[in-house]
Amino acid sequence: MWARISLRLLRQELKRGELTVMALAIVLSVTAVLSLSVFSDRLQQGLMNRSSEFLAADRVLSSRREIPQQWLDKAQSMQLSVAWKVMFNSMAYAKQQLQLVDIKAVSKGYPLRGQLKIAQQPFAEGQATTKLPETGHAWVDSRLLQSLQLTIGDRIELGRSSFIISQVLSYEPDVGFSVFTDSPNVLIRRSDLAATGLIQPGSRVRYNLLLSGSEQNLADYYQWLKPKLNGDTYRWRSVEDGDSPLARSLRRAEQFMLLASLLGVILAATAVAVAAQRYCQRNYDVVAILKTLGAGTSTIRKIFIFHLLMLTLLSIAIGWLLGWAIQAAVIHYVAQQLGETLPNAGWQPYALAATTGFVSAVMFTLYPLLRLLTIPPLRVLRRNLSSSLTARWLQWLFCGGTIYFLLVIYSQQWWLSTALFAGGGVAVAILLLISRGFIRLSRQAGMQAGSAWRLAMAGLQRRASSNSVQMLSFATAIMLLLLVIALRNELLNDWQRQLPADAPNYFAVNVAADDVQNMQQRFAEQDVETTDFYPVVPGRLTHINDIVLVDEASKEGPEKQPQQEVREGVGRELSLTWRETLPPNNEVVDGAWWQPNANPQVSVETRIAERLKIALGDQLTFDIGGEVFSVPVTSIRDADWNSLQPNFYMIFNPQTLADFSTSYITSFYLPAARKNELYSLLKPYPEVSLIDLDAIVAQLREVVAQVSLAIIYVLVLVIIAGALVLVAQVQASMEERQKELVILRTLGAPGTLLRRSVSYEFLIMGAISGLIASIAMDLSLALLQTQVFGMDAIWHWRFWLIGPLAGAIVVALLGRLSCQQLLRKNTAELIRHWV
Structure with missing residues (x-):
């Protein structure tokens, strides 16, 4: 019986549109999380694959002693591609001159990532090749030809062997980043190394085993290899290791995309919270009627839990579909820009999106649902009766704890989550202080309401508690929107300015x-x-x-x-x-x-x-x-x-x-x-x-460009989520506003005065919310600049003007449009609908 009642209630409310905002909020949270997670994951993998060129592999195992052949055999048995690279310094002799060079002896398959580029003239633009030097031949750096005054076809002596210079090395993917210690490179085959006699006991040689393959296979191989490694002898490297410009840029790119994703999570969760509260308020009468008909608290609990569960599962399914479609379209565009197909994402983003939607639906409806279950049956006769549960701090605890929990599990970085959560906490504290102060100031004006402005201020005072919550939601949405814009126009531009078009190469x-x-x-x-x-x-x-x-x-x-x-x-x-x-x-x-x-x-x-x-x-x-x-x-x-x-x-x-x-x-x-x-x-x-450094600079600019695209994509989602939050908050006050309009219309208030007062009320709330959002955004941005991105804190004063102005216009517009149908009704229609 309770299941049939729950399904019937769900169908009716879906037809009437009562659950539209609630369902859209959950859909939006799942869509945002899934699309951003998959997008970030696939883009990051694509960037990492491109960046692996700087190692000529996905991973490198290096050592001062020869690496056992069985380790290579094991890697091949685990479906990993392998290649050898042996590097050491030696003197090159040609035309009765000596030059210290870095000799690189490589095996078939090198490089596993990226391509060698060769040319016939020093410092000329090279052509990509998949070949290696022939036996007895060497490819050399342009600097060696310059210093020894050599040309293609000349011979160079390395130890006991002589090599023909057949190509100029224009580009090597693993050339390195040092500008103080690099000597000109000479590339030969590993099979030619023994004949040179250069490697003797005590020689300073670096042996490198290059590996490439899937991340899972690489991880499995490392787990097998790790117990056999001696920390002083072997080193396991990836492109993210070290402190090179590329490694720093990749870390910063990951932080930018992660931060963008977290903002979408916060705003989607806020929309769910607002919609859940309105949903439960609109069902107070339903619960009262069910109780008068003999339904117990247990039955009512089952009805609404099943009701919300069905709504949540349906919304998650729709969110999955939309999220997959959005990321597929964006990834298609990005892949065209990168010139390669991006790797597929795993199952984790889908599980994370479903978890986010489910946790948001449960935790943000928990307190409103508890209030709903305590509605007394007498409300059928006395509509002013409400829930006996008044522990508002429980709602703050559930909502705040859930948002922080989502941030932590989504980012896996508590410090970044704490930075964002602290910014929101500052916004809440400042908003509550200012809103309470404003309510005190507006009390006298409310008692003398004789104009649209005074009536609007009186309305703010009468709805002090609900307006504080509304202003908090408005401020949160505006703050996150401003934060994304600031990220796009300030932090990202600051980063891009570090790599101007004429940066030294x-x-x-x-x-x-x-x-x-x-x-x-x-x-x-x-x-x-x-x-x-x-x-x-x-x-x-x-x-x-x-x-x-x-x-x-x-x-x-x-x-x-x-x-x-x-x-x-x-x-x-x-x-x-x-x-x-x-x-x-x-x-x-x-x-x-x-x-x-x-x-x-x-x-x-x-x-x-x-x-x-x-x-x-x-x-x-x-x-x-x-x-x-x-x-x-x-x-x-x-x-x-x-x-x-x-x-x-x-x-x-x-x-x-x-x-x-x-x-x-x-x-x-x-x-x-x-x-x-x-x-x-x-x-x-x-x-x-x-x-x-041309290749390095080009790669850094590519990272910045792709992160810029990610931020623009997030900005669109945040705008949609922010609009949904604003609409949900305006709709949450519709019932109370309807009662107020009935009284004022009965007392003879003209329609023009009422329309203006509603517009002015939302204008004031939007302006105050925008001011608070600007302050909180700048504080959060300063914290992110100094503690996360390693930049100097810069105050963005123009946002202190943009925030209140944008908040006033947007909130007033959305509020007026949401109340438009209500304001058009005459007194009789308002009374009939109210009663």
């Missing part, structure tokens, strides 16, 4: 001091703009405040020196520089930049200062070519490592390093159309090494 290193002025002049004549030329001196930081620094993995650590205090050091030589003025894209955060003719001083970058626990005033001891000296730290500074300009951990004042011999480094931008000019541009400087 080449580094020139090992520039002799005598060539700096001549090179500057030559570049200027060729209309090539360079950054500053920085002197570079290799040196090692050995002590901090007379405490010895050791490498973390050093065998001469504390166990070898029990009587000597030691601290962890950098573990390698640093590239040191000096400069009179603060470099571009650097900012002093502690201390002060030095004055001319000052004593020896050093400025330390914040990252290395935090890692080594260096503070202002510490004494640092350096060893440069056997000469040891100490210098105090006089400033700590932030450096923008995403600018693709030379940056340094340690910068000295000129007097400190003036007596050391140096080389120089600079970066410059050259359009792709002028790439063939590189050889002639640098021909007079054969000792200069050129680092090509």
Whole structure:
């Protein structure tokens, strides 16, 4: 019986449209979560696949010793593609000249991701190839041809073997990111390596096993391999490891898309909460009638739980369908832009969407449903009777806890969820304080209601509690909408500005001091703009405040020196520089930049200062070519490592390093159309090494472009969700407004006055909500900038004007349209419908 009643009630309310907002809210939450999850998952996989080119594989197992052949066999048995890459430094000999080179000996199948590009001229635009050098042949970096004055067809000696230079290496997917230590690369076959005799006991060689395949197979292989790995010997790497520009950009891209998805979840959950409260309020009379007919609380509970369960399952099914269709259309467009098919998503987004819809429907209807079940039967006769459950704090607990729970399970990052939730909490607190204060101020005006404005303010005072909830919902929707717009127009633009169209795409290193002025002049004549030329001196930081620094993995650590205090050091030589003025894209955060003719001083970058626990005033001891000296730290500074300009951990004042011999480094931008000019541009400087960052810059811009598309997509969904929240909140007050209109019409209030008062009331609520939303949005954005994205906090004052203005217009428009049909009814119709 209770099941039939529940289904009949569901059909009737669906026909009357009573459940439209409730169903749309659940559909929207499922659609938003599914489409955003699948979209983010597939786009992220696509970006990761493209980014894996920078490893030439999905994963790399590297070691200083030979990797057992059975490990490769196991990988192949797990349906993974494999290839070998052996790398080491050696001297190349040609035309009675020597040059230190990086030899890369590779096996068939290399690279597993990306493509090699080769050319017939140095620094020329290369053509993609799937081949490798033939036996006895070598492909070499343009810089080697430049430094040794070689051409295609010349021979180069590596150890006991001689190789014919048959191609110029224009692009290698795993070329790396270092601009200080890279030597020209020479690519040969691994089968030719033994004949060179270059690898001997004690040789510094890096063996790399390249692997590619599905994420599941890679994970399974790593689980099999992990117990066999020695942390000091083997290293398992992916493109997300390390602190390269690409790794940082991928992490930031993931944060942007994750944040965009979370905003959709919050707004969809808010829409469900508002709709659930109105749904239960409209069924107060139904429960009272059922109780007068003898139905017990248990039966009524079953009726409405089954009712909501059927509605939820139907809404989840529709949301699944819409979410899949939306993401399929967007992914099709993105795949065309990327030029490849994006990987399919797993089942997790569908489960997550269903969980979100189900949890939202249950938890946000729990408190209204509890109130519904406590409606007394006497309400049939006395319509003013309501629920005996008045613990409003339970509703805040259920709703707030559910939103936070959804954020955590969706992001798997409690700190990002906390940042968003804290912003919403600030909005709630400020809104409640201001709304209560405004209600007090409007009380006197309400007592003297004689105009549309005063009548509107009196209405705000009479509906203080419900208006506070409405304003909270309005503010939440407006805040999230402003936050998405700010993300699109502020945070994302700030990120994009770090990669302008003319960002440096080449580094020139090992520039002799005598060539700096001549090179500057030559570049200027060729209309090539360079950054500053920085002197570079290799040196090692050995002590901090007379405490010895050791490498973390050093065998001469504390166990070898029990009587000597030691601290962890950098573990390698640093590239040191000096400069009179603060470099571009650097900012002093502690201390002060030095004055001319000052004593020896050093400025330390914040990252290395935090890692080594260096503070202002510490004494640092350096060893440069056997000469040891100490210098105090006089400033700590932030450096923008995403600018693709030379940056340094340690910068000295000129007097400190003036007596050391140096080389120089600079970066410059050259359009792709002028790439063939590189050889002639640098021909007079054969000792200069050129680092090509074009591929890195292009990949970074691609990441930014795809994240920008994701944010635009989310903006559309948030606008739809925000409109639904606003409509749901306006409809939630329809019954009370109808009663008010009956009284005012009976007392002779003209229709013009009533229409204006309704418009003004929503105008005031929208303006206040917009102001609160602007404040909360800026606070949330500042928190995200500083704690999540690692940026400086910037206040966006124009949103403090946009928020109230947009809130007033949008809320007034939606409120007036929602009340339009009610305002058109005459007094008799209002009374008949009310009674």
